Amino acid sequence: MLILTEAGKNIGLGHYTRCTALCEAIEANRDEVYMMVFLNDFDIENDELIKANWLEDLQQALANKDCETVIVDSYLAKEDVYRKLHAAFKKVIAIDDYNRLQYKATALINPNVFFDDIDYSNQTIKCIGGKNYVILRKEFREQPKEVFIKNDIEEILVTIGGTDFRNILPLIAKACLKTQVQRITIIASEINNLHIEDKRISILPLQNASGIYHCMQKADLVISACGQTLHELASLGKPTIGICLDVDQEPNQKFYLEKRFLSARITWNDEDLVNKIQTAIILYQPIEKRKRIASNAPLLINKFGVDNIVSAIKNFDA
Numbered sequence: 001m002l003i004l005t006e007a008g009k010n011i012g013l014g015h016y017t018r019c020t021a022l023c024e025a026i027e028a029n030r031d032e033v034y035m036m037v038f039l040n041d042f043d044i045e046n047d048e049l050i051k052a053n054w055l056e057d058l059q060q061a062l063a064n065k066d067c068e069t070v071i072v073d074s075y076l077a078k079e080d081v082y083r084k085l086h087a088a089f090k091k092v093i094a095i096d097d098y099n100r101l102q103y104k105a106t107a108l109i110n111p112n113v114f115f116d117d118i119d120y121s122n123q124t125i126k127c128i129g130g131k132n133y134v135i136l137r138k139e140f141r142e143q144p145k146e147v148f149i150k151n152d153i154e155e156i157l158v159t160i161g162g163t164d165f166r167n168i169l170p171l172i173a174k175a176c177l178k179t180q181v182q183r184i185t186i187i188a189s190e191i192n193n194l195h196i197e198d199k200r201i202s203i204l205p206l207q208n209a210s211g212i213y214h215c216m217q218k219a220d221l222v223i224s225a226c227g228q229t230l231h232e233l234a235s236l237g238k239p240t241i242g243i244c245l246d247v248d249q250e251p252n253q254k255f256y257l258e259k260r261f262l263s264a265r266i267t268w269n270d271e272d273l274v275n276k277i278q279t280a281i282i283l284y285q286p287i288e289k290r291k292r293i294a295s296n297a298p299l300l301i302n303k304f305g306v307d308n309i310v311s312a313i314k315n316f317d318a
Contacts, residue, residue, distance in 0.1 A: 008042030157219035
């Protein structure tokens, strides 16, 4: 199998993150898989990746003729890309979040909890998705069931994706510092551009799956964007403040607000962003609220959804 995806500046790491989890699951099923990634003004340390701008030079993807199946997880690929892939490969699987195109493909998979809210009646191919197809990385699928909830919020983790393209990390830090929380850990790729002098704040570089899992487990509260990371946080039952960074994250935020995993609707360009974040932190102070989230949030998804995707891909008719 061949997976085509993208990451980097103005793209983020969501597609890449879930594709790495999909790769792991395919390999665990004893199938061969390659991942080709277009990196926009960005780099990822992973020797197993094929780093290429397949969006501009599709021949780099089409050259992998030995692969019968190609999986595309992209917001940038145009209809013409799918037409050419469909002509060259036995199966083309589109990973879609919001019915972006009318896909020339074998099937469409929406690995999000809000699948039922999307109208796919315009598609002429099989479309599946929902809580039973959510993609989690191995670390989050194999987590222990025991969750310890502290009496007070002692540590906040801030992680909003690969790059701070909305330039909101300083505002998030400002909101956190207005509270009594003693440890604030910020994960950021542009560490040199983030100048915050306060002994309560620690700044870490981007983490691998094991690293981010450890950071999330250690934190009492997480401030996150509203993309793929929300699924991982829900699987942990981790109290979370979600900030919507773009239109594609709106359905995710809406779903988790309705299910009461998120407590406040916050968008990156809110005029009172600092006050909204500070207020949201205060909302999570009662231990009963955090215990309720720890119990209920993991039920919102099937943490083995990626295995269901692997099975579905194998069973789709070419």
